[in-house]
Amino acid sequence: MVSRTRVALNTQMIGTFRRVELAVLAYVLLATGIAAVRLPRYGNAAFAVVAHLLIAGLVLLTVRAAPEDNAVPQRGVHRFRDALPLLLLVGLYPLLDIVNMAGGVRTWDAELQRIEQGLFAMQPSRDWWRASPSMFWSTLLHAAYFSYYPLIAVPAFILLRGGTRSERTFFVTRVTVTFMLCYAVFALLPVSGPYYQFERPTGSFIANLPAQWVYASLTGGSSFGAAFPSSHVAATVTAVAVLLRVRPRLGAWLVVPAVLLSVSVVYCAMHYAVDAIVGLAVGLVVGCTPRTAR
Numbered sequence: 657m658v659s660r661t662r663v664a665l666n667t668q669m670i671g672t673f674r675r676v677e678l679a680v681l682a683y684v685l686l687a688t689g690i691a692a693v694r695l696p697r698y699g700n701a702a703f704a705v706v707a708h709l710l711i712a713g714l715v716l717l718t719v720r721a722a723p724e725d726n727a728v729p730q731r732g733v734h735r736f737r738d739a740l741p742l743l744l745l746v747g748l749y750p751l752l753d754i755v756n757m758a759g760g761v762r763t764w765d766a767e768l769q770r771i772e773q774g775l776f777a778m779q780p781s782r783d784w785w786r787a788s789p790s791m792f793w794s795t796l797l798h799a800a801y802f803s804y805y806p807l808i809a810v811p812a813f814i815l816l817r818g819g820t821r822s823e824r825t826f827f828v829t830r831v832t833v834t835f836m837l838c839y840a841v842f843a844l845l846p847v848s849g850p851y852y853q854f855e856r857p858t859g860s861f862i863a864n865l866p867a868q869w870v871y872a873s874l875t876g877g878s879s880f881g882a883a884f885p886s887s888h889v890a891a892t893v894t895a896v897a898v899l900l901r902v903r904p905r906l907g908a909w910l911v912v913p914a915v916l917l918s919v920s921v922v923y924c925a926m927h928y929a930v931d932a933i934v935g936l937a938v939g940l941v942v943g944c945t946p947r948t949a950r
Contacts, residue, residue, distance in 0.1 A: 672723050675948075676741045676829040677715055683748070683836040684712045690843050691755050704754040711744055738824045739816050741832040742808075749879055752839060756846045756881035763848045768884060768928050780929040781850035781922050789861050797923050798866035800916035802873070804888045807913060808895055811906060823902045826947060827895070834894040834942045838887040838935075846881025850925045857925055870924065886927045886935035889918045893939025901947070 673681075691704035722737040772779050785794070808831065815824045851874065862871065896914045899907030918936060921927040927935075 672719055674724075674825070674829070676825075676832045677719060679829075679833045679836045680715055680741055680744060681712055683840055684708045684715075686840055687748075687751065687755050687843055688712075694755070694757055694761070698754075698757040698760055700754050701757070704751050707747070707751055711747060714744075715740070735816065738821070738828060739812075741828055742812055745832070745835055748835075748839060749882070750877065751879075752842050752882055753879040755843050756879070759848070759852075759880045761846050761881060763846050763881060764884070765847055765849070765853050768847060768930055769853075771930055772928055776929065779850075779854070781925050781927060782854040784923055785857055785861060785925055791860060791864065793923065794857075794861050795864040795866055797916060797920035798862075798864065798870050800913060801888070801920040801924055801926065802866055802869050803913050804892060804917055807892050807910060807917070811895055811899055811903075811910070814906070815903075819902075826902060827898050830894050830898045830942055831891055834890050834938060835887060837938060837942070838882075838885055838890055841885060842879070842882045842887075845884070847884035847928075847931070848880060849883025849927055849931065851878070851883075852880070854925065867924075870926075874926075883927055884931045884934065885938055886921050886931040888921055888927070889932050889935030890938040890942075892917050893936055894943040897940065897943025 688705055688708040691701040691708065695701040695705070718733075718737050718740055722733040769779060772781075812827065812831070815827050819827075857867075862868070892914045896907055896910045899910060901907075918932055921932050921935075922929050
């Protein structure tokens with residue numbers, strides 16, 4: 657009798673999870689396992705294991721504290737639950753650097769560079785800016801690259817502040833799932849990217865304020881192995897695709913910045929072209945698939 661009651665309670669508990677929370681927990685389980693396997697070679701991986709377990713605990717506590725209840729959608733605790741998956745990204749991204757042993761893992765850059773050479777007969781992320789240096793395009797595209805942060809954060813804030821619960825859930829779920837897919841690949845198949853593999857742009861090409869913003873942000877918060885697929889492109893395309901469905905006017909305003917960002921990651925030598933192409937595909941698939949409940 658007690659056993660059946662426990663099973664019923666556990667089943668009920670599992671049933672209260674949203675898909676986005678299950679996606680976060682699945683990724684956290686994967687990252688924890690990878691960090692644990694790498695622990696003998698990298699002592700700091702213990703921190704990643706503990707941190708991921710704490711994140712999983714926070715998700716579980718939030719689900720318990722804010723069960724699905726349409727009668728009280730405006731309560732602060734429910735708003736926190738709605739926003740939590742996006743907030744967790746702030747912690748999960750830097751943890752990738754530890755999971756990938758701060759550069760101590762085997763990377764797959766050589767394979768991607770061979771694919772690039774076969775497709776384009778060149779290395780676009782290395783050769784494009786050198787062949788066509790432009791102060792105008794460097795300034796514009798570095799600004800577009802940096803716009804990634806507001807392109808995700810501003811729509812999220814608008815929907816979390818004033819959108820319907822359905823709109824908030826739809827946006828947060830699709831964007832978070834996109835990040836979790838990218839992060840899983842980062843952990844399983846690390847690619848360092850052109851930023852680490854090739855000589856970085858110098859001189860007049862980066863003598864503009866947006867370029868300095870980009871390099872400052874990378875110096876302060878870049879995670880090794882997080883190049884393929886481009887989460888910049890994937891998450892931005894997902895966000896715009898979702899907004900075009902729930903807030904068409906807002907989404908339309910963001911189409912051009914999203915296109916420029918997708919080009920910028922290659923021209924500014926931050927991602928391989930294949931990173932951007934696969935990121936675009938991930939964003940379109942996740943952002944445009946049919947809408948379902950929860």
